[in-house]
Amino acid sequence: RTVIMWFRSDLRTADHLALGAAAQAAQQQGGKLLCLYVQNPADDRGPLQAAALSNALFELNQNLSGRLLVVAGDGPQMITRLAEKSRASEVYVSEDYTPAGGGELSDAAQSLTKVGAALLRCGDNYAVSPGSILTGAGTHYRVFTPFKKRWLAHPWQRPVRSRPEIALLAEPHRIALALGLKPSEILHPEAAPAQSPATVRVGEESARESWEQFLADRLLDYAEARDLLAEEGTSRLSGQLAHGTIHPRTLLADLADADEAPTGRDVYATELAWREFYADFLAAQPQSGWQDVNPIFPHYPWDEDPELFAAWREGRTGFPVVDAAMRQLAQTGWMHNRARMIVASFLTKDLHQPWQLGAEYFLSQLVDADFASNQHGWQWTAGTGTDASPYFRIFNPYTQSRKFDPSARYIHRWLPELRSLFPQDLFGDEGVPGSAGRQLKRIHYGLAEGGFQPSELPEGVYYPEPIVDHSEARAESLRRYRAR
Numbered sequence: 401r402t403v404i405m406w407f408r409s410d411l412r413t414a415d416h417l418a419l420g421a422a423a424q425a426a427q428q429q430g431g432k433l434l435c436l437y438v439q440n441p442a443d444d445r446g447p448l449q450a451a452a453l454s455n456a457l458f459e460l461n462q463n464l465s466g467r468l469l470v471v472a473g474d475g476p477q478m479i480t481r482l483a484e485k486s487r488a489s490e491v492y493v494s495e496d497y498t499p500a501g502g503g504e505l506s507d508a509a510q511s512l513t514k515v516g517a518a519l520l521r522c523g524d525n526y527a528v529s530p531g532s533i534l535t536g537a538g539t540h541y542r543v544f545t546p547f548k549k550r551w552l553a554h555p556w557q558r559p560v561r562s563r564p565e566i567a568l569l570a571e572p573h574r575i576a577l578a579l580g581l582k583p584s585e586i587l588h589p590e591a592a593p594a595q596s597p598a599t600v601r602v603g604e605e606s607a608r609e610s611w612e613q614f615l616a617d618r619l620l621d622y623a624e625a626r627d628l629l630a631e632e633g634t635s636r637l638s639g640q641l642a643h644g645t646i647h648p649r650t651l652l653a654d655l656a657d658a659d660e661a662p663t664g665r666d667v668y669a670t671e672l673a674w675r676e677f678y679a680d681f682l683a684a685q686p687q688s689g690w691q692d693v694n695p696i697f698p699h700y701p702w703d704e705d706p707e708l709f710a711a712w713r714e715g716r717t718g719f720p721v722v723d724a725a726m727r728q729l730a731q732t733g734w735m736h737n738r739a740r741m742i743v744a745s746f747l748t749k750d751l752h753q754p755w756q757l758g759a760e761y762f763l764s765q766l767v768d769a770d771f772a773s774n775q776h777g778w779q780w781t782a783g784t785g786t787d788a789s790p791y792f793r794i795f796n797p798y799t800q801s802r803k804f805d806p807s808a809r810y811i812h813r814w815l816p817e818l819r820s821l822f823p824q825d826l827f828g829d830e831g832v833p834g835s836a837g838r839q840l841k842r843i844h845y846g847l848a849e850g851g852f853q854p855s856e857l858p859e860g861v862y863y864p865e866p867i868v869d870h871s872e873a874r875a876e877s878l879r880r881y882r883a884r
């Protein structure tokens with residue numbers, strides 16, 4: 401008999417509850433374990449996201465000794481078809497708490513029943529499963545700090561051994577033929593090309609290496625370095641966690657042994673708690689994916705200006721730190737956390753565009769795109785979310801640069817055209833000296849136009865003027881807030 405393991409966003413073999421359970425079931429039934437991944441051609445993925453997924457599948461296949469079958473199709477339909485053809489009565493899968501992912505699992509469960517098979521949801525990608533931590537009144541937490549206290553005290557399972565023996569695994573290509581799959585339905589994931597940015601190297605081995613390097617070199621200074629834009633101060637594991645190539649349980653187990661870096665350890669655990677808090681909140685309130693959590697905001701008068709939005713998206717706002725961050729995202733599929741907050745604040749509070757537009761763009765670009773963390777990260781910055789930064793706290797891009805990129809290494813790295821300018825020229829409220837060229841759009845709210853002459857930028861180098869005046873835009877945000 402065949403037992404099916406349906407991989408989705410859990411692309412690892414270690415510390416994997418569903419895989420361990422599926423292997424055990426196959427063994428007990430004296431059958432084979434068929435490891436499957438279904439890639440839906442209709443899923444919209446940017447090139448870096450597609451490369452990251454392909455790399456993760458490539459590494460997973462290697463860890464399964466070449467016995468992963470990757471097929472193109474709609475998840476629930478394909479799983480049902482293959483379960484029927486292989487006469488499998490059990491399909492194992494990790495739980496998914498997102499509205500779309502949960503919907504897909506429900507569809508699969510329903511259609512599998514019709515062919516006499518069961519979908520068995522086992523484990524997930526969280527140390528503490530969403531829905532496990534409740535207030536005294538039996539409801540889910542709406543703010544982070546009390547949730548974190550309970551989360552830290554909540555027991556989590558020790559990492560489990562789950563990598564199956566090769567002898568147990570069904571040989572995918574023979575099976576594919578037997579199941580009548582067409583060659584066009586069988587995919588062959590490839591490793592990311594050598595020239596790809598490191599962020600795309602998502603996969604079980606890469607995750608383990610990055611994590612060990614982080615523990616050895618960066619955990620000690622993590623609490624301070626994590627905010628510095630130009631430093632490699634964070635773990636860069638978000639893409640791995642989003643694809644499930646490493647489990648947070650594994651990270652917490654290693655952190656528990658990191659006695660030499662108590663502060664780094666605590667701050668890192670807190671960051672993981674944010675990820676789990678947002679997943680927990682979204683599971684309890686699925687509508688919070690696109691709707692404001694904070695009920696005083698439904699009628700906030702956002703503008704919708706495609707030209708301003710395009711300038712933000714393409715990194716041509718004339719605010720160096722914002723443009724640098726947007727280029728980092730476009731070129732690597734990842735952005736520093738502080739930069740995410742700066743650009744999100746800029747889009748919502750300087751350009752007055754709805755946070756949903758920015759969130760949608762991030763989801764289409766980030767290799768770590770995670771629906772719960774992204775939507776709630778946006779809501780936090782926009783002032784509409786859980787624990788939202790109060791609406792009147794508006795990031796000043798220049799102050800943020802001075803504090804978190806004092807030598808302008810981050811700006812210089814992503815905006816090479818500004819490398820000849822000293823940091824102080826990049827942090828001034830007047831914009832970059834000499835910024836000129838096509839003026840995108842200057843928006844004024846009742847104050848006089850104050851143009852400036854091109855000067856310091858070398859001749860022939862183009863950099864746009866600031867598209868808004870930060871103080872005016874800030875004042876406008878506050879005015880709208882008070883008038884809401």
Ligand code: FAD
Binds near residue numbers: 637638678744766778
């Ligand atoms: P580290 O500092 O090494 O943190 C370790 C891990 O903790 C991260 O990998 C992540 O899983 C978790 N974490 C850290 N900070 C946060 C946070 N603020 N919220 C939730 N989890 C956190 N994170 C995503 O994983 N996917 C997203 O789509 C995403 N979108 C965001 C959008 C906005 C507007 C903002 C402000 C934040 C967003 N974040 C998102 C959170 C955070 O920016 C990233 O997790 C972090 O930058 C990833 O880099 P790292 O792995 O080096 O982080």
